[in-house]
Amino acid sequence: MLVLALVAGGAWGAWTWLGRDTGAARAAAEKVAAGLAAGELPPGVVTGEPTGEGEGLAAIVEDMEGAKHAVSVASVTEPESGSATATLRHEWSVPGAEKPWTYETPVELRKGDETWTGVWSPAMVAPDLTDAETLRLKRTQAERADILGPDGKPIVTERPIQRVGIDKTKVSGAAAATSARALGTALDINVDKFVTAVQQAGPKAFVEAITVRSGSPEEQAARAVDAPGVFLVAGTRELAPTATFARPILGTVGEATAEIIEKSGGTVSAGDVVGKGGIQEAQNAQLSGQPGVTVSAVGGGDPRVLFETAPVAGKPVTVTLDIATQNAAEAALADIEPASAIVAIRPSTGAVLAAASGPGSNGQSTATQGRFPPGSTFKTVSTLALLRSGVTPSTPVECTQTFVVDGRQFKNVDSYPKDALGKVPFSTAFANSCNTAFMRLGADLEPAALPTAAAGLGLTADPSLGVPTFLGSVPTPKPGTDEAASMIGQSKVQASPLGMATVAASIAAGKTVTPTLVTGVEPDASDGDGGAGSSALPTASPSGSASASPASPAASGSPAASPTGATPTPSNPITAAEAKQLQTLMRGVVEQGSADFLLDVPGAPVLAKTGTAEFGEAGALKEHAWMIGIQGDLAVAVLVVEGEGGASTAGPVLEKFLRAVA
Template identity: 65%
Template sequence: MKAGIAVVVAALVGVGVWGGLTWFGRDAEEARAAAEKVASGLAAGKFADGTVVADGGGPDLEPIVEGMGKAEHAVSVVTVAEPQDATAEATLRHTWRLPGSEESWTYETPLELRKSGDVWAGVWSPAMVAPGLVDGEALRTKRQQPPRANVVGAGNQPIVEARDVYRVGIDKTQASAAEAAASARLLAEAMNINVDNFVAAVQKAGERAFVEAITVRVGSQEADAALAVNEPGVRLLQGERMLAPTAGFARPILGVVGDATAEIVEKSEGRVVAGDTVGIGGIQSAFNDQLGGQPSHSVVTSGGPEERTLFATEAKPGSAVTLTLDVATQTAAESVLADVAPASAIVAIQPSTGHVLAAASGPGSKGQSTATQGRYAPGSTFKTVSTLALLRSGVTPTSSIQCTPTVTVDGRTFKNVDGFPTSALGSVPFSTAFANSCNTAFIRAGEKLDPSALPSAAAGLGLTAEADLGVSAFLGSVPEPQPGTDEAASMIGQAKVQASPLGMATVAASIAAGKPVTPTLVLADDGGGVGSDVSSDASPSASASASASASASASASASAPARPVTAAESETLKALMRSVVEQGSADFLSDVPGEPVLAKTGTAEFGEAGALKEHAWMIAIQGDLAVAVLVVEGEGGAATAGPLLEEFLRAVA
């Protein structure tokens, strides 16, 4: 009987132990689930109801993390200790990814868990958010951009650098409301900005605000005009901005430095935030990461007795971008184009290196880079390409060729330029037809060419290579012509043939060099070219890597044409271009100082029949300089582009 009782007791004890283990395991699971819920709330920046037990000031999470902005916060549960007396200790791991920072802020915080009734929850404490955080403190981020690096040109001469400016505006602490509004009106009129908008901005701003109207260069006419507005509240605050030598200097190529737009911020994938200074357009945008470097980031406490730094990264300064642009040459080109009303351009290339010394677009281009992106029929300047194709077919400078006033192809009549010299008509040497730009002679000669001859010759002179300047650019396009009028028009640089001034300057440079030249604008540290693989979407390290690994020669990285122009062919082309100056349509260049000038005029008709307009072109070679000039609406190459070319060559002589 006693033995039976013993068995029953043992069985009851066994049941009690098993039940306790089951209950304990459930507590551990529920405690971990509560910890996971706290982690999710911390990451989201807001706790769901019942996530934490209020203790003292309560779960004031949102105002604590509000200052972290768009930083991404990930929180995970590292450990949960065994529950003891309805409590448990957990450890959380936090990782913050700050916008624009390559480094993450990672740390661990303690979390107390408590069971109330049957429910586990976290016990609120600011220290669960960040190490050592106490009641009344909050987190906020700081971001400081390093000084932006310069853009330098040929001879390491600064092009874009920090230059003195005035921030011109109204200081409302220095004037009554009525005076501020009146002064704003006068200042806006003097600065030629929208008067009503600026007055409204001043009236809307707080009573202690400085409302900026415009930023102007110290010493500029605009600065003088602002200084002359001696009215209550008008102030000029001195500062610095990254600027080129003048407001218009190579602007379509360089771009500008300014405040990041909402679109730039959105496309940056976190690398750029509102308030950042960035490159906008051109080189400044394409090489923004290299020039701008990487900002410093920190997380600090606010609201406490003193600010404490919890996390910090060091800024990485930007590095200069070196261009081939020569300040004096670019300035001369822009000066020549200053009074040209239609869209216009001058491009100058050094044939021995391929360096683009100038890429100027006139005021008529309205901010567009006609120099590097224009797509226009090159007219008779393209006869340099047609001539290479003819030379390869057996034509020589002394070959006899028929130059007639007109020629009809498939019912369409082609003629020579108005005023064509009668002395150059008839059966003449090819050199005479080239010197005087006889359209009909070229059209007749072209009938015997293979359809691939023109595209091959264009490639051989570098015209149809892929432009790789580091910014958007176009050289030229020469498709195989169709028999008939398309072939005829293509021979004289019309139909579907297109080129930019950069492209035609490249043709001239290739003739001068005796080999295809690849234009280069941006230089790597080793002197080689840097192409457009470096962009505003690249990381700072990618920009630096691309610069460092660029080829030692821009031409080496370009695809070589199947049949490049040879030294012998280029000598013939140069002799023909010299004849244009000695006895042809560019004789006005014969007395330009310096080495002999070689040239080719060009006119291309465009528009509707009966209302045709003309693109005016010229290309030239002088020593180690190749130049292309374009006026989009002119009156013939020699008449419109010619004087501009002459003025430019004299300016840089």
């Protein structure tokens, strides 16, 4: 019995030590796995790892930057004679790859002085990796898709370009700097910055100054520079028909900047071509497609491909912009110095046919993101609220040159016709834009009347247009001066040209119109906010009112956008009968009011409303000039920032545009 007890005790002890070794071996394997995942093996985790420069784990994974490596212990063999083998399970999340790269590798474990460690081998990092090999990650960009017009023909597509710069294999030293200065001067770029870049570049570098369209004046200017090292490299790039065509809306395509790469979380690498601004940026995921990824073992002879995915071409995005209409809008704005915009919508469908921002907008989309008081063009909204309160076109109203509210004096424009003062039909007050009549009538409206009317005309909706946009904001006015100023489109009322074009479109269609700009967008493909986006433009504040941020949908009387991006129908949309009255009133502006210059525009009769919005400090007031118009199945809004009056500044722009598209 004693012998049996001793044998049993010895067996129990052996199993105890074996269990301890198994646990210790697994713990050592876990440390190896953690070090491999981190890209660095701490001292004591493995034995035999080379420590020279360009050797060991860090050198092997150096070119895998951007990929995330997860390693776990799949299994550990039973220890035997101080040795065991662990199987590690690897998973690399490679930017751009739809699925991870997974595999298993062995790692030998040995017990030293009561301590288990791993034994270094490159094969623990990747399958069959040798001492001479390292890993290299290469991404291949997919073919970028076009932006198509409503007819399915490309608007933005591959067009020939020239990359202009200095080839340092052909010039060096002081001569390279001299050539760079000559080229930079000819191209009107930042000369000192370009010269510095050339001086700091290596002896075999091509230092790009600018990318230009083939056949452009910039290309001709570069070719005229007679200096060594000036070099042009032909290529292609996704471009619109012209350099200015709807640029703030469409955006551009170019090499990713360091900032874009850093913010991408590894999905964008140096040299990648990405969308910058507008639709190109907002829909970059769909347009750019899926890059191809290759992981190879290199350095030991011919490269061995360990993991590979093929690039998947991008898918086109379709826009509603009409090339001829957009060109006409841009031509009408070409000579205007301050920021300006024209937006044209087809009321029957809501399609945005043109969204042009003039050269004074400096690349910003005044057309779709500008936030300005709409002035008297907003009287179309106020009139809808008044019609719903019982006012008719023939209702007699009091129009005086001035009107005092809570001690503040409001007035009509100095050129207001004297024969339209006094007791006049509401239609006359509308045609001549009598501020004081609207203010008197507004005092009897319910507080929610203006926000409700604005929502009924689509002004305060938040549609998903595929790019950041802003239509308008109409907070519930407070009694007194706020209410009076709101009736004439000032105080805290704000709108973009897109918003006021939507109002005109709703009046023309006899129903609430939701504008559309981008179609054919796949779910979750958008990188940008398709609804209201914050504008890079300054918020203009009308005189006598505080600067206000756009109100939330609840505050402005606008329904919140649905999760799918569709804009729900407002609670009180404009009706066909209401629209008919507004159409008649707007035609009166042309026939007997301030827009009589539109009487002879070819085509269907033009309906219009002028608008002037004051802003700035008392004694130094400035004006924004607005005008909206309807002609057949076309609704238009025009804005000239810091103009001199709706009829005198925005009016000729509208006329020029309508004649061009007639």
